[in-house]
Amino acid sequence: MxxxxxxxxxxxxxxxxxxxxxxxxxxxDVSREAQLQYWDDSAKHVDDKWNHIFSVKVPQAQKLIAEVLNLSHPHQLVFAPNTHEFVFRLLSSLDWNQNIRILTTDSEFYSFDRQINRLSELPQFEVVKVPTLPFETFHERFEQAMDSADWNLVFISHVFFNSGLTCDIERLAKRAPAECPFVIDGYHSFMAVSLNLKPIEDRVFYVAGSYKYAQGGEGCCFLYVPPATRHRPMYTGWFAELSKLSAIGNEVGYPTDAYQYAGSTMDFSAMYRLIATLEKFKDQGxxxxxxxxxxxxxxxxxxxxxxxxxxxxxxxxxxxxxxxxxxxxxxxxxxxxxxxxxxxxxxxxxxxxxxxxxxxxxxxxxxxxxxxxxxxxxxxxx
Incomplete structure (x- = not known):
């Protein structure tokens, strides 16, 4: 059809x-025309290209994604070329001078799993992985794990990449400790399995991208940051200088919006492709x-x-x-x-x-x- x-x-x-x-x-197919439009806009705007991207294209992408996820705060979405940037930026927002305890599952994608496996070699990192199988008892076992200790980060997929099993994210997020960042990997569910983030939008991070069911190709990933978040990731880039900064004394300043998690220069042609594809879906109903x-x-x-x-x-x-x-x-x-x-x-x-x-x-x-x-x-x- x-x-x-x-x-x-x-x-x-x-x-x-x-x-x-x-x-x-x-x-x-519409992504091809979008790719060409990126080239044309680069030629048209030249030195003003960044202003055009951040004032026109980024808000377009934020609005379309927020509609899909039913988010009230589109401006709380920030972009990067891949999810690993966001994974490490989230990890770098934790205090590595203290012991760090991470709760996750045995079925997370490599962009997260490989990184925490490497970090778990350091003495201050403790990683606990709850098995997804048997899935009949997964939610209860994950809730028990959340209740069993103090955690510095909880990371879990909506749809697990190695099975297609889908968990009740809203249930788990509401049960999670309020002071602990709760991160949802939505890459295998975004534009595939419905998820209404509105009831939990003030307490969860959500990361996904355009490569899979959003059908825009690689290169445009995004992170939703809860509005009250005030983090200072060690892994930070010049895009974070583009927003209003909050700083104390000689500290490096950070934005108070999602761009506290911003990185650096990226190829925005992927965002053009994503926008065109999501708009096409809307046109087609x-x-x-x-x-x-x-x-x-x-x-x-x-x-x-x-x-x-x-x-x-x-x-x-x-x-x-x-x-x-x-x-x-x-x-x-x-x-x-x-x-x-x-x-x-x-x-x-x-x-x-x-x-x-x-x-x-x-x-x-x-x-x-x-x-x-x-x-x-x-x-x-x-």
Whole structure:
């Protein structure tokens, strides 16, 4: 139904069945024109380009994202090229002269997990990871962990990247200690699974970006910062000098808005692409609710075809899912070993079916450029 939005990517790969959109989503055609517009604006404004970006394009992006997440404070969104910048900036806002205790899960994406694994080698860092499985008891176990000690940072995904399992973020955020930063990684849910941040917008940080279901390509990530936040990250850049600064004596001043978490020069063409894509969705009436319903329909059809195929590995017995009505936009199958999973991914690729895996977990992603014929053909190539 919506293949026309991705005509250029589809025509460039006519024989390919792309089911890895949770990782590298096709870009909407409008993003190409947006990319060119960035070049044209750079030529037009030259030295005044930054003023145009920060006075026109950034507010456009903030407004569109705030509408998706139902945020009351669009100006509390700040941008960076990747989420790792925000991860380390958040970590650098903590007092490293004291012991630091971080609560998270065993299913966080590498931009966070690798960094805290490295920091946990330092004596002042303690990291506790709550297993997501069995998921039936996850929320209770995470709440117990939050209650069990004093934490300096809580970090958790809305949709877990290695399973598609979706947690009740509002429930956990409301239970979290008020004085502790509570950070939501929304990269695998933004523009895929609805999340209303309004009830918790005064107490949570939220980080996501355009590479996956926002479909604008890499390079435009964002962080929502609660309005009362007054942090002084050690990892800081010149963009933080652009806002009104609060300083004491000879201290380095920081903005009182989201730009206390700002970095430095970035390629804003990614923001142009994101804006164009989100505006296109609005024009098409493609709300998250509608997109999610279409993807759920495709996932249901995929599982029905899998049932018919009777594959030895890709079957419902190996499917990781709790509630398919409240699940990410990819289905994950836990296979016997990493080697078996990697081998199957390679074989499918030779047959023109692109998926991906994480360890022993095989992932199939679904997007608006899939229809019933694509799904049937994909199962035939497994």
């Amino acid at each position: 919506y293949k026309h939005l991705y005509k250029r990517f589809i025509e460039a790969n006519p024989a390919l069945l792309h089911f890895a959109c949770h990782s590298h989503h096709y870009w909407a 493609l709300t998250i609710t509608k997109i999610h319903a279409l993807v759920q329909q495709n996932q249901k059809h995929f599982l029905e075809e899998i049932d018919k195929a009777g594959h030895a590995l890709v079957n419902r017995q190996n499917l990781i899912a709790a509630d398919l009505n409240n699940h990410g936009h990819f289905l994950t199958f836990n296979l016997p070993s990493t080697e078996a999973t990697t081998e199957l991914v390679k074989k499918m690729k030779t047959r023109g079916l692109v998926t991906d895996s994480r360890g022993s977990r095989l992932r199939f992603g679904f997007g608006l450029y899939h229809d019933a014929d694509d799904i049937k053909a994909a199962v035939a190539r497994i």
